[in-house]
Amino acid sequence: MTDRPHRNFYGRRKGKQLKPSHETYLAEDLAALSPGPVSWEENPDRTPLDLAALFGGRPVWLEIGFGGGEHMVHQAELHPEVGIIGAEPYINGVAMLLGKLRRAGAENVRIHPGDARDLFDVLPAESIAKAFLLYPDPWPKARHHRRRFVTPEHLGPLHRCLAPGAEFRVATDIEDYVRQTLEEVPPAGFELLSDSPEPWADWIRTRYEAKAVREGRSSRYLTFRRL
Numbered sequence: 001m002t003d004r005p006h007r008n009f010y011g012r013r014k015g016k017q018l019k020p021s022h023e024t025y026l027a028e029d030l031a032a033l034s035p036g037p038v039s040w041e042e043n044p045d046r047t048p049l050d051l052a053a054l055f056g057g058r059p060v061w062l063e064i065g066f067g068g069g070e071h072m073v074h075q076a077e078l079h080p081e082v083g084i085i086g087a088e089p090y091i092n093g094v095a096m097l098l099g100k101l102r103r104a105g106a107e108n109v110r111i112h113p114g115d116a117r118d119l120f121d122v123l124p125a126e127s128i129a130k131a132f133l134l135y136p137d138p139w140p141k142a143r144h145h146r147r148r149f150v151t152p153e154h155l156g157p158l159h160r161c162l163a164p165g166a167e168f169r170v171a172t173d174i175e176d177y178v179r180q181t182l183e184e185v186p187p188a189g190f191e192l193l194s195d196s197p198e199p200w201a202d203w204i205r206t207r208y209e210a211k212a213v214r215e216g217r218s219s220r221y222l223t224f225r226r227l
């Protein structure tokens with residue numbers, strides 16, 4: 001037994017199932033970091049989460065589709081004065097985040113290992129002070145554009161959760177995703193604050209962004225304010 005038995009414990013296993021023994025660790029960590037009952041099975045009445053109890057009254061931020069969790073852990077370390085809830089259905093990404101969290105020792109993160117849309121309806125209205133949507137799935141084919149996150153179907157529930165004045169950040173390397181975001185987000189009750197080829201000052205490169213850079217694609221960083 002080393003002093004860090006979890007080192008690389010949740011390592012990269014893209015495309016592979018987690019080993020049963022790893023699933024035990026995953027389940028234990030996830031139980032400790034649960035934001036409360038989110039799924040319809042656990043919370044059929046959709047009772048709102050008690051964010052004050054979760055984070056002791058700190059402002060709460062939300063990351064949708066955190067992938068491997070680089071950005072979430074970075075923000076959690078940078079901002080111990082806030083609580084951050086992340087949603088990600090890709091279980092190996094969740095495992096990567098858990099490994100990073102163990103190494104970082106951040107205590108201000110809670111994880112919903114599933115669809116962000118299930119989280120939206122159990123977050124109290126106007127409870128989120130900042131939201132991140134970083135490199136959402138591009139759905140490049142025109143006939144799949146309605147599956148993108150930035151549609152009225154998702155933006156309405158997100159708007160309900162965000163506090164007036166809350167920042168909503170979107171990063172993407174897909175030019176047509178920028179177009180759709182600029183078209184769809186303002187009518188859902190947001191104003192555009194900035195649209196930049198440069199990332200935010202507190203940025204850290206995510207796994208997906210690193211892949212985009214390797215493949216020669218640049219990115220756009222959009223900041224909206226919830227009206």
Ligand SMILES: C[S@@+](CC[C@H](N)C(=O)[O-])C[C@H]1O[C@@H](n2cnc3c(N)ncnc32)[C@H](O)[C@@H]1O
Pocket residue numbers: 064065066067068087088089090093114115116117134135136137138206207208209
């Ligand atoms: C292209 S990846 C980017 C991941 C990460 N943000 C990054 O920049 O490396 C998009 C992520 O969104 C997640 N995702 C897709 N639909 C989602 C949903 N409805 N709720 C939460 N996450 C979702 C996917 O599982 C995937 O990990």
